[in-house]
Amino acid sequence: MTVVTRFAPSPTGYLHIGGARTALFSYLYAKRHGGKFLLRIEDTDRERSTQEAVDAIFEGMAWLNLKSDFAEIYQTQxxxxxxxxxxxxxxxxxxxxxxxxxxxxxxxxxxxxxxxxxxxxxxxxxxxxxxxxxxxxxxxxxxxxxxxxxxxxxxxxxxxxxxxxxxxxxxxxxxxxxxxxxxxxxxxxxxxxxxxxxxxxxxxxxxxxxxxxxxxxxxxxxxxxxxxxxxSMILGADGAKLSKRHGALSVTEYRAMGFMPEALLNYLVRLGWSHGDQELFTREEMIEKFDFDHVSASPARFDMEKAWWVNHQYLKIADPAIVAPEFDWHLRRLGVDPANGPDLKRVIEQQRERCRSLVEMAEKSKFFYAELDGYNEKDAAKHLNADGAAVLEALAALLEALPDWTAEALHVAVNGFAEGRGLGLGKVAQPLRVACCGMAVSPPIDQTLFLLGRERTLARLKAAVSYVRSKS
Structure with missing residues (x-):
């Protein structure tokens, strides 16, 4: 017998988190047994069904990569x-x-x-x-x-x-x-x-x-x-019926919040199913291990903080090539052209330890791809002062003469400059960060300058010095 499962939503609303879990369980069971999975749109309720909801279902399923093995099926046909x-x-x-x-x-x-x-x-x-x-x-x-x-x-x-x-x-x-x-x-x-x-x-x-x-x-x-x-149904962390305040959102909203699709699936599969104490699964592991013997008949509880934790773990270990398309999508939502800057995979490698969502990663990385629209007020007040400007002006001359613009060469140059001036690295790196990134938080300064590039780095150092002088 060939196993055939189906996910059959009614297009009277968006693909919500409970529906996505049902689709995932159906998909995993079919794939584990070498079977087929189909998506069927149950649109016989003509008064409540909408094309917008149909589109949202297909969009959500495509983002989660839960592909039907059959052509689109509509009950009304x-x-x-x-x-x-x-x-x-x-x-x-x-x-x-x-x-x-x-x-x-x-x-x-x-x-x-x-x-x-x-x-x-x-x-x-x-x-x-x-x-x-x-x-x-x-x-x-x-x-x-x-x-x-x-x-x-x-x-x-x-x-x-x-x-x-x-x-x-x-x-x-x-x-x-x-x-x-x-x-x-x-x-x-x-x-x-x-x-x-x-x-x-x-x-x-x-x-x-x-x-x-x-x-x-x-x-x-x-x-x-x-x-x-x-x-079983999904409850909120407080045991109440799942609502928007708990996380009962559409799948597309989770994308907009900065979740990776595989991370969301990883969290959803653990809502009611377990495999020992394992928390993180690849898709291949989910398919290999999923069964109904370990699906609980009791309601599961949705914990948004745990979902964010899973997302962060996934960002930290996933192949940057897999994360890059989603990172690209979030940068473009900020009006940023990812082609106007460093390789996305390199930026992901530097940012993922400190970012639990792709929204956060995009916000903290847009300085690589777009001109600064100002400085963080608090960071500028602390680091872009007369002392900071002197450091930046001297550094600009040093870096402009640097023969090789590599992370290693930049590391040696910045550390050597700090030691030669008798300054702690923070007295050098922090003004550099604010000048180049607009804020005092970034990846390691050598990686930041390398990814930003020589031309952009030098232009921003000179702009920061001019900014300090205009304030005095």
């Missing part, structure tokens, strides 16, 4: 298939027309609630041997209902939650097509999973109550139900 199956079920007697009006259904539920019964459809239009159905009313567009079994149980052997039993007597006859002929969510899901050969349905545990209905429809169609795994 499969309406003819759904109508075909509904016709087959009507002919087979596993579905029937129901002519109840909205007013009748409302009255039915009100009477049941008054009797302290569970509100449900009472089966008045359900055909049974020897039963006389009501006369068909004029002007009512009938819905189509599934003829759910009246007896027995649906036993679900959930891969995460274990065995769950549902009494068929508690399940009423589900509407599978509305009065206008459009199919309903639970029915479309069943036909899609059947047609697409889905072997494992991995989804949030808010779908548990849909599962027995879907299993019964599959059995009525003569199909073998897939295995099901219902993933």
């Amino acid at each position: 499969r309406f003819d298939r759904y109508k075909e199956v509904i016709g087959q079920m009507l002919a087979a007697g596993s579905a029937y027309y129901c002519y109840c009006s909205k007013e009748e259904l409302d009255a039915m539920r009100a009477e049941q609630m008054a009797r302290k019964e569970k509100p449900r459809y009472d089966g008045r239009w359900r055909p049974e041997p020897g039963k006389t159905l009501p006369p068909i009313p004029d002007g009512v567009q009938p819905v189509v209902r599934f003829k759910n079994p009246l007896e027995g149980q649906v036993v679900l052997n959930d891969l995460i939650k274990g065995e769950i039993a549902f009494d068929n007597a508690e399940l009423d006859d589900l509407i599978i097509a509305r009065g206008d002929g459009t199919p309903t969510y639970n029915f479309c899901v069943v036909v899609d999973d059947w047609d697409m050969g889905i072997t494992h349905v991995i989804r949030g545990d808010d779908h548990v109550n849909n599962t027995p209905r879907q299993i019964n429809i599959l059995k009525a169609l003569g199909a073998t139900p897939p295995a099901y795994a219902h993933v």
